[in-house]
Amino acid sequence: QVQLVQSEAEVKEPGSSVKVSCKASGDTFSSYSVSWVRQAPGQGLEWVGGVIPVFGTTNYAQKFQGRVTISADESTNTAYMELSSLRSDDTAIYYCAGAAGYDILTGHYRDWGQGTLVTASS
Amino acid sequence: QSVLTQPPSVSGAPGQRVVISCSGSFSNIGAGYDVHWYQQLPGAAPKFVIDGKVNRPSGVPDRFSASKSGTSVFLAITGLQAEDEAEYFCQSFDSSLSAVVFGGGTRLTVL
Numbered sequence: 001q002v003q004l005v006q007s008e009a010e011v012k013e014p015g016s017s018v019k020v021s022c023k024a025s026g027d028t029f030s031s032y033s034v035s036w037v038r039q040a041p042g043q044g045l046e047w048v049g050g051v052i053p054v055f056g057t058t059n060y061a062q063k064f065q066g067r068v069t070i071s072a073d074e075s076t077n078t079a080y081m082e083l084s085s086l087r088s089d090d091t092a093i094y095y096c097a098g099a100a101g102y103d104i105l106t107g108h109y110r111d112w113g114q115g116t117l118v119t120a121s122s
Numbered sequence: 123q124s125v126l127t128q129p130p131s132v133s134g135a136p137g138q139r140v141v142i143s144c145s146g147s148f149s150n151i152g153a154g155y156d157v158h159w160y161q162q163l164p165g166a167a168p169k170f171v172i173d174g175k176v177n178r179p180s181g182v183p184d185r186f187s188a189s190k191s192g193t194s195v196f197l198a199i200t201g202l203q204a205e206d207e208a209e210y211f212c213q214s215f216d217s218s219l220s221a222v223v224f225g226g227g228t229r230l231t232v233l
Contacts, residue, residue: 044226045160097168106214112169112170
């Protein structure tokens with residue numbers, strides 16, 4: 001089992017960028033993929049994208065292509081999600097979610113971070 | 123509008139059985155992609171409940187089960203308990219979107 005601990009809440013101006021981190025403890029990233037899922041206030045879950053740390057391979061939801069960068073640092077077992085050109089409707093809790101193996105797209109998310117609230121507001 | 127459709131709410135009395143549906147199409151559930159289920163308590167992160175191969179993580183009781191028919195998948199919870207009251211989400215892959223997709227969520231109320 002892997003424990004995922006995310007960075008603290010952020011308040012950002014519309015148009016700026018935010019970078020959220022997700023540090024894994026327990027088992028390492030060696031056979032693991034990390035995805036990012038967001039949840040707007042009172043809404044459902046929305047997949048943003050994911051990364052396979054050992055290969056650096058990424059997949060992004062088309063909606064976020066060009067605005068999101070997901071990366072991972074194997075040396076620190078930390079994954080990152082950077083979202084740029086923030087809009088008010090990007091206000092949401094962003095979760096990192098981990099899956100055993102290298103399947104970003106069809107596997108299940110066994111492990112979840114505690115969530116990071118990102119507020120885009122002036 | 124979610125790609126996977128769930129009923130907004132279901133309810134049942136303690137001890138009863140409830141079923142939550144997750145309806146998709148031929149580009150996701152109908153194409154054979156696994157459907158996974160998550161439970162989310164208020165103010166908490168989602169928690170994995172059961173996967174597409176009907177495997178449950180340790181700690182999830184066998185009162186939770188899943189089945190499939192055509193382009194729909196069903197989460198059944200038997201022997202309903204107060205602690206089961208939560209929001210439930212289904213998740214799969216959609217080949218048309220080439221993306222992970224979630225259902226809109228179903229609020230389970232234990233009466």
